[in-house]
Amino acid sequence: MHLEGTILVGEAFEPVEGRVVVADGEVVRVEEASVESDDVILPAFVNAHTHIGDSIAKEAGEGLSLDELVAPPDGLKHRLLRSASREEKVAAMARTLRYMESTGTGSFLEFREGGVDGVAALRDAVAGEGVDFGERAIEPVVLGRDDPDVLSVADGYGASGARDGDFDAVRSETREAGKLFGIHAGERDADDVNPAMDLDPDFLVHMVHAEAIHLERLDDRGTPVVVCPRSNLVTKVGVPPIRELAERTTVALGTDNVMLDSPSMFREMEFAAKLADLPARDVLRMATVNGAAIAGLNKGVVEPGADADLLVLDGGSDNLAGAHDLVRAIVRRAGAADVSRVVIGGDEIDSDEIDGDETGGDGSDAAGD
Structure with a gap:
């Protein structure tokens, strides 16, 4: 070719x-x-942060706060996920995967709820099991959660946030297994940023409320950050200091919850570029090679x-x-x-x-x- x-x-x-x-x-x-x-x-494109399981609930929960929308275990998305059948979730994810492919996304880093079965359901969606669309070419990097056995089937672990539990043990397990450990931090406020960074994660997600001390730590450690500015705007938590983050470490773009935003990297790039007023090449790197570097993809x-x-x-x-x-x-x-x-x-x-x-x-x- x-x-x-x-x-x-x-x-x-x-x-x-x-x-x-x-x-x-x-x-x-x-x-x-x-x-x-x-x-x-x-x-x-490499979409560096997604939650495509909630493809069953697009535009649900208007007017709800971040915690009411997505906080485990009883945020709206988690209740809707529990009420949906496995077949419904697989079919909804398959449609999202097809859309991502058609808009130029070749790989994505997924924080997958539901433990071992949640990871298996996503892999079924990629394989076209039980849906009419057939196998997808898009490559998922699946970070599981909610189950002590999830690392046996996932590419790593995607923690919801340092305030949601003790992740020391699972961080050690991912390191020993040579797998990725990512964690949400600084989305709602700054209180969970230092505890998240203390885990020495492979990458952080959001960092909306990064303060001077956190920027200094990023400068020292070079921990990559994935930003999702459209999602942050929708949930009314603020917007990440993209320019300040990019001056200190590798920054990649993600589209976050399909519940809140379409997984379009075109839209995410445009929004991030106009928000941060960064050079276009920097933003295009955030949508491509930077996400690939975080995931270890060639x-x-x-x-x-x-x-x-x-x-x-x-x-x-x-x-x-x-x-x-x-x-x-x-x-x-x-x-x-x-x-x-x-x-x-x-x-x-x-x-x-x-x-x-x-x-x-x-x-x-x-x-x-």
Whole structure:
């Protein structure tokens, strides 16, 4: 397989006219050449924080506080998850996975509720078990919880927050197993940030209320942070200091709960870029290579040897044509309607699904994505 157009090469996203050659699931080479194509080729997105299990409850709980919405064990999402059948949850997750693929996401880091069975349900959704959509190509990195045995089936552990329990033992287990440990911190207030950082996690999520002492600790340790600004705005907890965090450590973007926001990395990039007023290349790294680095994936860049997870946009679309700064246009204005091809693991996603799923299966309008 080869793709032609303007290629955003490497972590600098340097625009190069030519073709990307793919074989055996990886980028073999990038060839500079004159080509007849308006396509723009960039790495597929890595969504660094999701809760897709609550795909069964999109836009539920208007007006509720963060704790009322998602706090375990009796927040609204947890009650709805308990009341839904396994089949309903698998089918809802499968629809979300299809939407994520069609909008250019190749991998995601999932904080999966429900213990061993919760992890298995997500893997069933990826495999297309019991649903009409078939197997998905998107690669999940699944961090389980709620069960002492979950590390046997998950890629790591995703803790809800330091105030919700004693995570010392599970942190030791993940370290011994060589698996990821991530934890929410500083979402509601600053009180749980230091206890979360004391666990020496592989990454922190949210850090809305990061204070000077926490920024200093990040500077010293380099602990990566995943920010989810749209979700934080919806739950009225504030917005993360993205620029200040990015000055001190690796920052990646996540879309958080499907209950609250569509898992669109286009929307997350646009919001984060306009909120933090960061250079477009920094924001695009947050949506691609930075999340891949946190998860230990060989993705998020277009360069020889990287996994062939690629997103192709129509640079001649009414939305993108005439862009003076291509990377800035992708970050601040591109959307689902501009997607022409998605390649994950070297295989192209069915073009009918990309063209036919512009509403995302969740009521989101492609033109506004």
